Amino acid sequence: MEKIWLKHYPPGVPHEINPDQYSSLVALLEESFKKYAERPAYKFMGKTVTYQQVDDLSRAFGAYLQSLGLEKGDRVAIMMPNTPQYPVAVAGILRAGYVVVNVNPLYTPRELEHQLKDSGSKAIVIIENFASTLQQCIASTPVKHVVLAAMGDLLGLLKGSIVNYVVRNVKKMVPAYSLPGAVRFNDAVSRGRAAAFRAPTITRDDIAVLQYTGGTTGVSKGAVLKHRNIIANVLQSEAWNAPALKHVPAGEQPTTICALPLYHIFAFTVNMMLSMRIGGCNVLIPNPRDLPAVLKELSQHKFHSFPAVNTLFGALANHKDFNTVDWSSLKLSVGGGMAVTSGTAKLWLEKTHTPICEGYGLSETSPSASCNPVDSKAYTGTIGLPIPSTEFKLLDDDGNEVPMGTPGEICIRGPQVMAGYWQRPDETAKVMTADGFFRTGDVGTVDERGYFKIVDRKKDMILVSGFNVYPNEVEDVVSQLEGVLECAAVGVPDEKSGEAVKLVIVKKNPALTEADVRAFSEANLTGYKRPKVIEFRTELPKTPVGKILRRELRVK
Secondary structure, three states, X not given: OOOHHHHHOOOOOOOOOOOOOOOOHHHHHHHHHHHOOXXXXXXXXXXXXXXXXXXXXXXXXXXXXXXXXXXXXXXXXXXXXXOOHHHHHHHHHHHOOOEEEEOOOOOOHHHHHHXXXXXXXXXXXXXXXXXXXXXXXXXXXXXXXXXXXXXXXXXOHXXXXXXXXXXXXXXXXXXXXXXOOOEEHHHHHHHHHHOOOOOOOOOOOOEEEEEEEOOOOOOOEEEEEEHHHHHHHHHHHHHHHHHHHOOOXXXXXXXXXXXXXXXXXXXXXXXXXXXXXXXXXXXXOOOXXXXXXXXXXXXXXXXXXXXXXXXXXXXXXXXXXHHHOOOOOOOEEXXXXXXXXXXXXXXXXXXXXXXXXXXXXXXXXXXXXXXXXXXXXXXXXXXXXXXXXXXXXXEOOOOOEOOOOOOEEEEEEOOOOXXXXXXOHHHHHHXXXXXXXXXXXXXXXXXXXXXXXEEEEOOOOEEEOOEEEOHHHHHHHHOOOOOEEEXXXXXXXXXXXXXXXXEEXXXXXXXXXXXXXXXXXXXXXXXXXXXXXXXXXXXXXXXXXXXXXXXXXXXX
8 A cells, every 4th residue: 555644644753663773672761770870760659769760670670580590581470560669670670681570450369370381481470469369369370470560669667557447447448358478568679779780682672561461262362572673663653743842842751640550551652661761751640430439540740741541531521520620731532441422522522622633553562553633623523643663554354455445454564563462373374364364353544644543443353442352252251150051142333431341141040140240240251351241031042053253142
C-alpha cells in the first residue's frame, strides 16, 4: 500500500525515527537518570521520587537480583499496582540484564500459575495485597525468590508506616498469607546497596519484556518485546506527541497522569518509558476505579498529558467532582486500549477543551501503531494514521491487498512489532506474513487520506475496558463447573466498558444456578473476564460440522 497517510502528518512530525539511536533501553534510562537527576520522576500519595532516586534504588535492586545468582536473560515477574516500586523494579531488572514479565495483580491463582510457568520466571516482585494469590500456586511454578512490597515502602518511615497500617488493618486489603523466605522490598534494596552491581552487556536484540496477551486457543501467550521494539515505540510516540507537548510552557516539567496500570503495555511505554525519555513526571494513581480519590489527587497537580481508556474518560467527565480539578494545563488526551465513543469524546472536549486523540495498538506492537494527529480539533471516529516508521496494509483471507474502501485485515510492519510469541513458533507463524507484517485480527478500512477505521474483528476476542478477553478461556474455565454441559462466551455492547462478556450455558444438571456460575467464575477468572450476562438455553446454535455460531448468540 502506498503510504498515503504521510501527506497528512502534522507539520514537523518526521516520517521515520531511528530505532537504533540507543544501544538498549537501559542506555535510554541511564541517559535520563543523569540528564534529569534533580527532577521529580514520580509523585505518589504526596511523595516525590526524583530521577536520581530511581537511579540509586534501581541500581541497588538490580545488584540484589544479581546476588541471587540469576543469569542474564532470566525472567523476573512484577505483580503490583501503580506504586513507585514498579518503575524502580523495572529499571533494576533491565539494568541487571534480566527480562521483565508484567503480571496483572488481579489474576486468580490459576491465571498467575500459568503465566509464571509459561515464562519460566525465577523471581517475582509482588505487593503484599496479592501475596495470598501467589501462596496458592507458587509450589507449581519455577519461582525461587519472592520480593514483597508494601504500599508505603517508599513514602518515608513515618508516612509509610501509617499508610501500611491503614492498608493492612483499617481497610483490610492484605489477606493472610504465608511465603517463607520472602524478602521485603526495602530489605532487598538495602542488601543490594551492600552488594556489587555488575553492568552486563545488553543489546537492542536482547529481550526486554514478555507482555502476556490472550490467545485464540484460550491460553495466554507472551509477546516477546526486545529492547529495540520498546525504544522504537518510545521515539515514535515522542515524535507523534510533539505538536501538542511543544505547548507546555517553558520552565514547566511535562507532567502525565498515570491512571492506566503500568503492567499494561500502553502505560508501560507511553507513561513510564516515554516520560523517562522526555524528562517528564508521572503522577501515579494506584486505583483508577476509586473516582473520588482520583479526582482528589488530580486536583493537587498541574498536568499536561492524560492517556486513558474510554471508560475512564467517560466516568471522570460524568462525575460530580469533575470541576474540582484544574484542567486548563491539559495539552494532550490520548485514548487507547478500546474504541473511544463519540459521546465520551464530545463531553470530554466540552469540559476540558482538549480533544481525545484516539490511537490503536496491541501488546504485539509495543503497543502504539496508529494515532489521530495530536493537533486534531475534533473526534474522527477512526484510529488515525500509522505513526512514523510504521506501515499498514489491509489483506483479504487469501493474503491479497484489498482495494481502498474495502474491509480487510489490518496488518502492521514496523520496528515496534514483536519478535514473536514466547516459545510458540506455531502461534507466531499464524500471525506473521512472509514479508514481516503482523496480522492483527482486526478488520478495517482506509480512506483516501490514510485514516484507518476498525469495522469488525476476525477473531472472537471481547474487549472489556481495554483488556482482551478470549471466549475460549472463559468457556474452558466454566466448562469445568459440575453441571455445565457446554457453554459459549461472546461480547455484547456495554455502556460502561465498551463490551462485556455474555455466557450462554446448556445445563447438564437442572439444579445449576446463575449464582453457582458467578461464584465459580469469581474463583477462577479475573474481574474483567467474568461473565456479566449469563443465559441458560437448551442448545447452542451450531454449523453442520458442530462449530458454535457465536454471532447468533450476540443477539438478545
